[in-house]
Amino acid sequence: QVQLVESGGGLVQAGGSLRLSCVASGRTFSTYAMGWFRQAPGKEREFVAAISWSGGDTYYADSVKGRFTIFRDNAKNTVYLQMNSLKPEDTAIYYCAAVLAGKPRVSSEYDYWGQGTQVTVSS
Numbered sequence: 313q314v315q316l317v318e319s320g321g322g323l324v325q326a327g328g329s330l331r332l333s334c335v336a337s338g339r340t341f342s343t344y345a346m347g348w349f350r351q352a353p354g355k356e357r358e359f360v361a362a363i364s365w366s367g368g369d370t371y372y373a374d375s376v377k378g379r380f381t382i383f384r385d386n387a388k389n390t391v392y393l394q395m396n397s398l399k400p401e402d403t404a405i406y407y408c409a410a411v412l413a414g415k416p417r418v419s420s421e422y423d424y425w426g427q428g429t430q431v432t433v434s435s
Contacts, residue, residue, distance in 0.1 A: 314338045314410050314424040321406060321429030324398055328433070332393040334408030334426055342386040345411050348393045349419055350404035350431075360406070361393060362416035371416050376402075398433045405430050 320332040334346070347362035361382040362371040370382055379398075384391040391408060405428040414421030 314340070314344065316408050316410060316424055316426035318406065318408050318426045318429040321431045323432045323434065326398060326400055326433055326435050328398050329394070329396045330398065330431060332395065332406055332408075332429060332431070334391045334393075336389045336391075336410065338389075341389040341410075343412065344423075345413075345416055346382075346384060346391040347409045347411065347416055347419075347422060348382060348391075348406060349409060350402075350406045351428075352401075352404040355404075357407070357419055359417045359419065363391065364416075373417075395431070398431075400433045400435045403431060403433050 315337040316334055318334045324330055345364050348360040349357050350360050351357040359373050363382045367384050379396050381394040407428045408426045409422035410424040411422040
């Protein structure tokens with residue numbers, strides 16, 4: 313069992329930055345690939361970024377590539393999402409998720425989910 317708790321969301325102006333954190337419980341964090349997804353009002357949940365268990369492989373949605381960076385610290389059981397050059401269309405609830413094995417861009421592959429943190433980008 314893995315429990316995930318996100319933090320770091322908030323209100324920021326367009327062009328600004330935020331860093332989201334997701335802390336995982338349990339001793340097996342380093343065996344899980346981790347992903348970030350987001351869901352805007354009235355829209356389906358979409359993939360944002362993912363990282364392999366070792367941190368050696370990362371994946372990004374085209375909409376955030378070059379602006380967002382995912383990284384992890386297995387010693388701290390934490391995965392991060394650094395978000396720069398934020399746009400109003402980045403406004404959403406951001407969720408982190410954990411998967412032992414599967415396609416990192418597919419939300420249905422993930423085993424565990426956090427409760428989400430709200431990110432609001434004003435224009």
